[in-house]
Amino acid sequence: MTREITTIELKLPFKTGSVNCYLVETDTGFILIDTGSPSNSSELESTLSEFGCNSGNLHLILLTHGDFDHSGNAASLRKKFNTKITMHAEDSPMVERGDMFLTRKKGNFIQSWIVKTMFGFGKSQRFSPDLEITDGFSLTEYGLKAEVIHIPGHSKGSTGILMADGTLICGDLFESTGGSDNPKLNSLMDDLEAANRSIDKLKNLKVDTVYPGHGQPFTMESFLVKYSEYKVSNESG
Ligand SMILES: [Zn+2]
Numbered sequence: 618m619t620r621e622i623t624t625i626e627l628k629l630p631f632k633t634g635s636v637n638c639y640l641v642e643t644d645t646g647f648i649l650i651d652t653g654s655p656s657n658s659s660e661l662e663s664t665l666s667e668f669g670c671n672s673g674n675l676h677l678i679l680l681t682h683g684d685f686d687h688s689g690n691a692a693s694l695r696k697k698f699n700t701k702i703t704m705h706a707e708d709s710p711m712v713e714r715g716d717m718f719l720t721r722k723k724g725n726f727i728q729s730w731i732v733k734t735m736f737g738f739g740k741s742q743r744f745s746p747d748l749e750i751t752d753g754f755s756l757t758e759y760g761l762k763a764e765v766i767h768i769p770g771h772s773k774g775s776t777g778i779l780m781a782d783g784t785l786i787c788g789d790l791f792e793s794t795g796g797s798d799n800p801k802l803n804s805l806m807d808d809l810e811a812a813n814r815s816i817d818k819l820k821n822l823k824v825d826t827v828y829p830g831h832g833q834p835f836t837m838e839s840f841l842v843k844y845s846e847y848k849v850s851n852e853s854g
Pocket of ligand 1: 636684686687830
């Protein structure tokens with residue numbers, strides 16, 4: 618059965634684009650995947666209530682990774698909606714300490730300083746997750762036929778949620794900010810080799826429509842075609 622997925626697109630500060638949160642209706646209530654940044658809190662909360670999601674039926678907040686534009690409202694929502702937060706343990710230090718670069722390879726110092734200054738976690742936005750998810754974690758106890766797939770690359774603890782019908786919510790492994798006919802690997806990759814292994818892993822699973830953290834949904838098939846063209850042109854150029 619195809620699940621009702623509501624895309625909640627929220628504008629990010631400093632005109633840095635937008636981020637998608639996904640509200641998934643389950644047999645028993647709702648699961649919210651990603652939460653936007655704190656500047657989005659009132660818009661996110663009013664959208665959730667518009668769709669009938671409240672403190673009695675939001676059973677889980679699942680974070681695809683620890684970046685602030687995805688995890689920034691998790692702590693306040695947990696309190697207001699009396700719910701639990703889950704994410705992969707390898708990204709937990711980022712949200713516990715409020716540092717998106719803590720578990721990443723040390724890149725450009727100035728770039729990371731700018732990002733931290735613009736998007737740093739305030740103390741009240743830091744949190745410890747309630748549950749750890751690992752590869753293969755089943756969401757059936759939350760009323761959803763879906764499993765968590767560990768797909769590192771953008772960060773060490775990045776995960777996707779693969780539903781029984783082949784729908785994948787992929788976090789920031791892929792993006793399609795140039796439109797649904799132009800899916801690509803997210804431009805911010807911590808570990809390209811890990812990302813390529815994650816793609817190979819997804820190739821062996823039945824993935825149909827992909828819902829990214831940034832941009833419009835696209836098919837896995839269209840991503841694979843684009844990505845092989847890109848690799849060929851890069852290798853020959
Ligand atoms: Zn993101």
